[in-house]
Amino acid sequence: MSNQLSTGTNNASVPSRNSPAELSTPQHAPFTTTPDVLLNHPMTIRSFILHDILLDKPIEKSFFELSGIFGSSRLSYSDFMYWYNKFSRGNFGMEDERRPEFSTLPVHIIERIVEKLELKEIMILRNVSKSLRNFVDQRDEFPCKSIEIGCDSNYIRCQFNKEEVIYASTSWRMPIDYDHYEYGHAKVMRSVDYQKIACDQLRYVLMKPKLQLNRLYIRCEYGSVEFSELECFETLFNSIGRMIVAKKVIIEVHGPAMTINVLSILDPVTLSCIELNCFKRPDGSEYDYEIWSTEKINQLTSLDQWKQASELIAKDPFDFCEPEHFSQFGSLRFTFDIIDREKILKLRNVSKNMFSNPRSSLTSCSVQTESKFDRSVLSSRNGFVLQRHRSFADDVTLHYDFPNVDGCYLEVHYYPKHDEITIQKLWR
Known part of the structure; x- marks a missing residue:
């Protein structure tokens, strides 16, 4: 009797705790008769990931095989990596311990959050993900009444209403002196493609169909910059393809190129005031600005925006303009050096x-x-x-x-x- 028991014991297959490969002979059970409810349940997917870890299966092979079973719509790579890493650290709990990401929240929750955001925060939110960008861009309401654009050699400062956003190169450091005190409240977005990001954000704002500005202001920050730094805005304004509603425009960029470019995209029916500080060329020839010629003055003064505005504010305009160029304005305000x-x-x-x-x-x-x-x-x-x-x-x-x-x-x-x-x- 004892010999029979001994023989039976020796012939039995007893799995070892130290040998995961002996826990199960088949790699994955067939799913031909498995109900869809069970197959789609998150716990099923997590169990199979844990099963592969216990079998010491290579991570690439595990993901490939499980994707074939469950499909990429039910098992994304990010989800797979989360559970694979969690189980590999010895945490075998089946509860998802991740904090929900903003982009994965229900739409009605995102809508309520966006309604509470400041304008500059909405602009930054557009860069979080493609889905959030699409969501923000589909909103009709856009409470922006004033846009100010300041250009420098390594950053672009945009003020939406009174909210500052700075798009800067990765090497830019925020000034701390008194003259730049307003930068302390700005949102800063650093990137090697900061010009592209700034123009993309501005295009989004300027393309809003219900946008009605009281003021549009574009200038060079703290002195002159090379004209090449402004060429991205020429491309931007030329790409808009619609008239922007604004009551007043202020242009403090030297030369005719930017002046004519900006005026051309403004709705002449609503534009009442033009302020220009563009008739003087910067000191030195290294900035590469175009000078005002008779042809460019005629091009400027033939614009409908120039003809229909009621007020002109300008610095040193007499060096290039003739008296008849101002006859249609109801009010003039000029500033001279002396x-x-x-x-x-x-x-x-x-x-x-x-x-x-x-x-x-x-x-x-x-x-x-x-x-x-x-x-x-x-x-x-x-x-x-x-x-x-x-x-x-x-x-x-x-x-x-x-x-x-x-x-x-x-x-x-x-x-x-x-x-x-x-x-x-x-x-x-």
Whole structure:
């Protein structure tokens, strides 16, 4: 009897705990009769991953075989790696311990979160994943009323409303001096392709069909940059293919290229104010900016945006523009580096020609200087007559009569505190 027991024991197949390969002879059981509910259950997939780990099966072979069984729609590579790594560390729990990712949340949850985000955070959210970008881009509402674009040699600063986003090269470091204090509140996105990312974000904003801006402002940051740094914006503006609604545009980029390019994409019906600081070329020739030629001035002043705007604000425009170029504006505001006798005589003659033009809608002209104004240029020898009864404190009022014109005259007000002159056409 004991011999039979001994023989039976010796013939039995007893698995060893130290030999995982002896736990099961088949690699995977056939699924021909397995219900779909069981096959699709997450626990089934996790059990098979654990089974392969216990068999010491190579990771590539395990993923290939399980993908063939369950399909890529039910077993992604990221999910496989999560469970493979978890089980390999000796954690055999079947509960998913991962925190949910934002992009995997239900749509109605994402909608509620996006509604609470600031505009600059929405812009960054678009770079998280393709699905989130598509979700954000499909939203109609876009509460942006002001866009400011600042360009420098190694970063682009965009202000959406009053929220700053800086797109910078990987080597850029945020300045900490007082002049750059506003950067401390900005969201910074560093990349070797920062220009491409910035233009992509701007294209997204500018293409929104319900976008209605109070102001669009583009400038060079803290001095001049090479024109090559701005060429990406030319490509951007040319690619939009629609008119942008904006009430006011400010362009502080030298030369005609960017000025004409930006004005061309603005809806002339809604554009009421144009502010330009673009008529001077930067010091030095290394910046490679195009200069203003007669052809470019004619191209600028023939734009519908130029013809239909009611207000022009410009710095040093007389070096390139003729008086008739301003006749359609209702209000002019000019700034000069200095106002000397030559400038005041030119200003007087320009004002005379503009105000005396019967087709002109101009009613007022304001002039400021960035240096101390020389009051002596407003003398009688230049045709100005002091109106003592109209002058108060330091403010001075003068008249200028048009030669051979009896119906109207110019009234000039000088405000010393602001180094400012205002000129109006008055009827007798």
